[in-house]
Amino acid sequence: MEDNAFAAFSFSAPAPPTSWNRTEKTVKVEVDAGVKQSGRLSPLGINRDRSVSQTDKRRKLTAKVERFDAAATVGRLPCLVKTEPKLEIEDSDQAISGNIVKVESSSKAVKARQSRSKADNSTKECAPENWEQIVQGIRSMRMGKDAPVDLFGTHQLFDIEADKGTQQFQALVAAMISSQTRDAVTGAAMQRLRAMPGGLNVAHIASDDVEIDALAEILKPVGFYRQKAKFMKSIAQSLAAPPHNGAVPNSLEELMKLPGVGPKVALLVLWVAFGMGEEGLIVDTNVRRVCSRLGWVPADATPELTRRTLESWMPRSMWADTSFLFVGFGQQVCKPLAPKCEGCKVSQLCPSAFKQSPKRQTRKPK
Incomplete structure (x- = not known):
């Protein structure tokens, strides 16, 4: 044909x-603004072409990770399945300028990125x-x-x-x-x-x-x-x-x-x-x-x-x-x-x- x-x-x-008894972990990544740069994409994939007013909105990217209990799977690897990330916007008195949002380089943010990376790798390994x-x-x-x-x-x-x-x-x-x-x-x-x-x-x-x-x-x-x-x-x-x-x-x-x-x-x-x-x-x-x-x-x-x-x-x-x-x-x-x-x-x-x-x-x- x-x-x-x-x-x-x-x-x-x-x-x-695999999939069985599920427990939930919540990972929060705080995304703050405050750097003067141009012509680049933000970590959220948004191209900020215009300057933002003095009062910024602190953005929290929350990714839920469902972990399948390994004890409930006989001879199988635990499988991690991530749901869609949700963007929460909260008021903040932090001022920003420029057209890019910067991820805060704190230990909390680093740990969150590491956690997400482990989840991505584990998803590839969860085959029975x-x-x-x-x-x-x-x-x-x-x-x-x-x-x-x-x-x-x-x-x-x-x-x-x-x-x-x-x-x-x-x-x-x-x-x-x-x-x-x-x-x-x-x-x-x-x-x-x-x-x-x-x-x-x-x-x-x-x-x-x-x-x-x-x-x-x-x-x-x-x-x-x-x-x-x-x-x-x-x-x-x-x-x-x-x-x-x-x-x-x-x-x-x-x-x-x-x-x-x-x-x-x-x-x-x-x-x-x-x-x-x-x-x-x-x-x-x-x-x-x-x-x-x-x-x-x-x-x-x-x-x-x-x-x-x-x-x-x-x-x-x-x-x-x-x-x-x-x-x-x-x-x-x-x-x-x-x-x-x-x-x-x-x-x-x-x-x-x-x-x-x-x-x-x-x-x-x-």
Whole structure:
């Protein structure tokens, strides 16, 4: 395909991290002004082109650092995850002149910088023990590429004969309706949508010829099919109008403005429709479950927390393949109710191996 969009998918990935009992540390860096210099950026990244009045505002840059308790992670390194810094402005009677803010060279500020530096380094080291070996083992079990996601995933559901814009819209629809729905059901629904008179394209779905109730009947039995039919109609109408003018946006921010499109769907669209697999790691219920059983995230971690945790240490180039690998692995081996631990090549490295009930016990008739 042109422009690397809809490229064939290959396996070349690694895997996820740690997170447990958290304690918080707060680091404060005091930034004072008081030097006459020009043409330079301040430590806050602000170019001060004009002189500032006599009364300055003392600025405190507060960075919260969440530390994961090493005692709660078996054989793994503690992981530091920093939240966004917050700028607090307080009144001060210190006078400044010039156009640059200077960081106070006190021992307190130095210690704060050292603390931040340690946090940055630790983030790189927080990958779980043996994660590379685990990913290689999962990759070897996925060589057959015969999981439901391989056969009915979003990358398989658009019309390869259609123009690129239509392909991208169909990928968006497939990603949106796949949520809370088995891949085979999504695949069948996409076949029915593409077979509609007028086709599955922005102009047709946005037109008055297509009613929401008709879309709902076509989508059934997709999970939440009535709500997704409304989303489809709204998405098409939004895309048909300016500023999109019929085109699917290729940015995470713009995609998430569309009805029914969250981070997972948006990242999936960027990967499949635009070949942008490094925008974020796609985490569905399978990926979250596998990472939880491996001890890389807490048992109650949300998909979003799982994604942020994995992205904090995993090489960006491996995000897309890792998602694809782990989804299929969760569908075929690491199943929700009856994981196949006996045939799993990484069971010796999994702290949850053989701890799940193999089958639901059926009650014998009296």
